[in-house]
Amino acid sequence: MLGAIEAGGTKFVCAIATEDGTIIEKVQIPTEIPDTTIPKVLEFFQDQRISALGIGSFGPLDVHPDSETYGFITSTPKPGWINFPFVKTMKEKLQVPVAFDTDVNAAVWGEFHAGAGKNLNSCLYITVGTGIGAGAVAERKLIHGWSHPEMGHISLRRHSDDHFPGVCPYHRDCLEGLAAGPAIEKRWGQKGDALPVDHPAWEMEAHYLAQALMQYVLILSPEKIIMGGGVMKQRHLFPLIRSKVEQLAGNFLTLPAMDTFIVPPALKDDSGAMGAILMAQQINSGN
Amino acid sequence: MLGAIEAGGTKFVCAIATEDGTIIEKVQIPTEIPDTTIPKVLEFFQDQRISALGIGSFGPLDVHPDSETYGFITSTPKPGWINFPFVKTMKEKLQVPVAFDTDVNAAVWGEFHAGAGKNLNSCLYITVGTGIGAGAVAERKLIHGWSHPEMGHISLRRHSDDHFPGVCPYHRDCLEGLAAGPAIEKRWGQKGDALPVDHPAWEMEAHYLAQALMQYVLILSPEKIIMGGGVMKQRHLFPLIRSKVEQLAGNFLTLPAMDTFIVPPALKDDSGAMGAILMAQQINSGN
Ligand SMILES: Nc1ncnc2c1ncn2[C@@H]1O[C@H](COP(=O)(O)OP(=O)(O)O)[C@@H](O)[C@H]1O
Ligand SMILES: Nc1ncnc2c1ncn2[C@@H]1O[C@H](COP(=O)(O)OP(=O)(O)O)[C@@H](O)[C@H]1O
Ligand SMILES: [Zn+2]
Ligand SMILES: [Zn+2]
Numbered sequence: 001m002l003g004a005i006e007a008g009g010t011k012f013v014c015a016i017a018t019e020d021g022t023i024i025e026k027v028q029i030p031t032e033i034p035d036t037t038i039p040k041v042l043e044f045f046q047d048q049r050i051s052a053l054g055i056g057s058f059g060p061l062d063v064h065p066d067s068e069t070y071g072f073i074t075s076t077p078k079p080g081w082i083n084f085p086f087v088k089t090m091k092e093k094l095q096v097p098v099a100f101d102t103d104v105n106a107a108v109w110g111e112f113h114a115g116a117g118k119n120l121n122s123c124l125y126i127t128v129g130t131g132i133g134a135g136a137v138a139e140r141k142l143i144h145g146w147s148h149p150e151m152g153h154i155s156l157r158r159h160s161d162d163h164f165p166g167v168c169p170y171h172r173d174c175l176e177g178l179a180a181g182p183a184i185e186k187r188w189g190q191k192g193d194a195l196p197v198d199h200p201a202w203e204m205e206a207h208y209l210a211q212a213l214m215q216y217v218l219i220l221s222p223e224k225i226i227m228g229g230g231v232m233k234q235r236h237l238f239p240l241i242r243s244k245v246e247q248l249a250g251n252f253l254t255l256p257a258m259d260t261f262i263v264p265p266a267l268k269d270d271s272g273a274m275g276a277i278l279m280a281q282q283i284n285s286g287n
Numbered sequence: 288m289l290g291a292i293e294a295g296g297t298k299f300v301c302a303i304a305t306e307d308g309t310i311i312e313k314v315q316i317p318t319e320i321p322d323t324t325i326p327k328v329l330e331f332f333q334d335q336r337i338s339a340l341g342i343g344s345f346g347p348l349d350v351h352p353d354s355e356t357y358g359f360i361t362s363t364p365k366p367g368w369i370n371f372p373f374v375k376t377m378k379e380k381l382q383v384p385v386a387f388d389t390d391v392n393a394a395v396w397g398e399f400h401a402g403a404g405k406n407l408n409s410c411l412y413i414t415v416g417t418g419i420g421a422g423a424v425a426e427r428k429l430i431h432g433w434s435h436p437e438m439g440h441i442s443l444r445r446h447s448d449d450h451f452p453g454v455c456p457y458h459r460d461c462l463e464g465l466a467a468g469p470a471i472e473k474r475w476g477q478k479g480d481a482l483p484v485d486h487p488a489w490e491m492e493a494h495y496l497a498q499a500l501m502q503y504v505l506i507l508s509p510e511k512i513i514m515g516g517g518v519m520k521q522r523h524l525f526p527l528i529r530s531k532v533e534q535l536a537g538n539f540l541t542l543p544a545m546d547t548f549i550v551p552p553a554l555k556d557d558s559g560a561m562g563a564i565l566m567a568q569q570i571n572s573g574n
Contacts, residue, residue, distance in 0.1 A: 122432035136506075139428040145409035145508035146543060153539065154505050155498070157442060170539040211442070218441050219423075219506045221432035251362075252440065252457040256433060 002284075003050035003096070004276035005041065006103060007057040007086070009078065009130050012037060014044045015273040019051075021114070021281055023273060033080035042093050053090055054099045054279030056106020056272045058131075061086075063101060063148050071100050077169055099279035102148045103127070103272055104135035107228065107265070110275030112137045115266035116226045124222040125271065126151070128209065129229035132176040136220055143220075152176040154215055159207045161200070162187075179208040181231050197236050206237055210244030213262070217245075223256065228265040238262065289571075290337035290383070291563030292328065293390060294344040294373070296365065296417050299324060301331045304564040306338075306571070308401070310557065320367035329380050340377055341386045341566030343393025343559045345418075348373075350388060350435050358387050364456060386566035389435045390414070390559055391422035394515065394552070397562030399424045402553035403513045411509040412558065413438070415496065416516035419463040423507055430507075439463040441502055446494045448487070449474075466495040468518050484523050493524055497531030500549070504532075510543065515552040525549065 002021070006013040009031060016025040025048075029040045045053070060076065062069045071087025087098045101109075108117070108125035117123035117137065126134040132152030136143045143149060153174045164187040168177030177183060184192045188201050195201050213225055227238070242258035249255050265271045289308070293300040296318060303312040312335075316327045332340070347363065349356045358374025374385045388396075395404070395412035404410035404424065413421040419439030423430045430436060440461040451474040455464030464470060471479045475488050482488050500512055514525070529545035536542050552558045 138425055138430045138432055141426040141428065143425045143430075143507060145425055146504075146510045147508050147541075149508050150505045150540065154502050155444060157444060170537065215441050215502060216506060217433075218437045219503060220430060221434050221436050223433045250457065253437065254434075 001048055001050045002277050002280040003045050003048065003053040003094075004273045004280060005053065005055045005057070005090075006106060006272035006276055007031070007055065008103060008272075009058050012041055013273050014041055015277065016048050016050065017277040019281070019284070021274070021277055023270065023277065026273065031078075034084050035080070038089060045094055050094070050096055050280075052097050052099070052280040052283040053094060054106065054276030054281075054283075055086060055090065056101055056103045056276045056279075057086060059102050059133075059148065060150070061100070061102055061148060063144060071098070097283045099276075099283050101142065101279065102133065102135060104133040105142050105148060106135075106273075106275035106279065107271040108135035108137055108226070108275065109142060109278055110267055110271040110273070111226050111265055113278050114274050115271060116263050117224055120223045122220070122222045123224040123226060124216055124220060125226045125228065125265070126213075126216075127229035128180060128227065128231040130181055132180045132229075134216065136216070136222060138220060138222070151212075151216065152180070154212060156208055156211050159204050162204060175208060175212050179205055179212075184231065192231050192234065197234075202234065202237060202240060205231070206240035206244050209237070210241050210248060213241070213245055214248045217249075217253065217255070224260070225262045226265050226271075227262060228271060232264065235264070238264070288335055288337045289564050289567040290332050290335065290340040290381075291560045291567060292340065292342045292344070292377075293393060293559035293563055294318070294342065295390060295559075296345050299328055300560050301328055302560040302564065303335050303337065306568070308561070308564055308568055310560060310564065313560065318365075321371050322367070325376060332381055337381070337383055337567075339384050339386070339567040339570040340381060341393070341563035341568075341570075342373060342377065343388055343390045343563045343566075344373060346389050346420075346435065347437070348387070348389055348435060350431060358385070384570045386563075386570050388429065388566065389420065389422060391420040392429050392435060393422075393560075393562035393566065394558040395422035395424055395513070395562065396429060396565055397554055397558040397560070398513050398552055400565050401561050402558060403550050404511055407510045409507070409509045410511040410513060411503055411507060412513045412515065412552070413500075413503075414516035415467060415514065415518040417468055419467045419499075419516075421503065423503075423509060425507060425509070438499075438503065439467070441499060443495055443498050446491050449491060462495060462499050466492055466499075471518065479518050479521065484521075489521065489524060489527060492518070493527035493531050496524070497528050497535060500528065500532050501535045504536075504540065504542070511547070512549045513552050513558075514549065515558060519551065522551070525551070
């Protein structure tokens, strides 16, 4: 058996899969402080005889194998989780090898191998939820370098009608600060799921997301872009974003047909859990 | 012997190296129309008995091995070069296998293997000259996807003192349109090399370049950024850019020490030629 944790800001999804990667059990545990959440997570796995564990976690994380704080959640504003030694804790308690990456890297890895990115060499997964983050595969590998990317915090040009200051605690009006769920809620006085389809919020949202996708395209040139997270449940955003990306590409860039280029996750809400399972599988197979 | 071409907007650099990658001969041929330039290039290589040729070229290019127009320069505004079948021409005339990529991908490949990026897993090379372009290595591989990146054309927030419209024929005020050599010349009425070190041009230039580097860092997280091209001969730009990048990183990102993070090319003007030689070498060794 293989284990997976998708550690999110609001909930932990814990999953068990067979060695071939089929998820057979899944539970959700609320993200509270580590002392409350982690014992429940451990309890779930302790009966299961897993041979390896994959973790996709909210960050920022230390993903540098040589670092002393490898496997830690580092500077998160989330109370209790700062400097939490995630890998070490799991390794000690479960006595299995652990693979560790960001939630969005796990999600793109899942979609790349078993979802919308199958049979490609590259793709990008972006989540638009409580925060915004993205992970990318290029040349069949997850992109890391000095650290993991922080694609949700790029700066953008403002929409001419937008005077909202933004809510990112670090940058105020970066992509996340202008376009994640909490920004929508604060700017318009109600949550995204309560705003009607013809509300100006959506044209503005598409403006920011299309602009961000264009930066990713210019820098990474992915073959496909997969958009997930709570806000993207608003399916009418997809045609809006596609048409704005097409407009931005103009006659400068030739892109794949938009309907196949910018798509929802094929694995629905399981992209991250599946990616973490695959990471666990790859430990076992020695990659 | 191995051959290399670094095809630039103003000149072709053609080089010959030994099988172990030591450059032993190098010539420059002006970039005119193909009918003028290519025969001179062929003449240089025809006497040399090369076993493989690497090309790093100005673009945009078709770098998709499966494409019918693989190896073409595609939509360049440069007269005569649109749809030039670069790989096909060289293969037919020289009867050797040919590796083909963008000028900046060749440059980053050269620096990664033999220059400032040696012993890393990732790095980025940006040239600031007649145009702006960048290539990146992540996980020891050159990044491609749907096509090659076009990092010089990202959009930026304007400097508050800048009312120059920009000169990019596609986007007007993208990075290249605001910060490449011709933009400096047009904005200030004289070429960059004539502007004194304390001219406000340089603070503005650093503002745009630092902003661009921060987008690259957030999206790719390279371990090192190598800055080349004519404009970067202004060495005083390095400290200006480093301090602005540090400011933008703030307490959100921890980056490597700036003096080692943002650096000039170790191979001086040979980054591209060396990268093209290595590409030729890799054909021979079957990678
Ligand atoms: N159907 C919806 N339409 C618009 N916004 C939504 C919808 N569902 C959730 N959201 C917003 O998305 C955010 C939650 O994102 P989600 O991806 O569900 O969780 P998380 O990012 O915490 O893992 C909240 O700000 C919420 O208001
Ligand atoms: N020392 C310098 N200082 C500032 N700008 C320079 C300098 N040398 C060249 N440039 C500018 O850089 C551009 C040429 O870039 P370069 O990298 O030399 O060639 P190319 O990009 O055509 O291969 C021109 O716009 C030129 O004005
Ligand atoms: Zn931010
Ligand atoms: Zn442009």
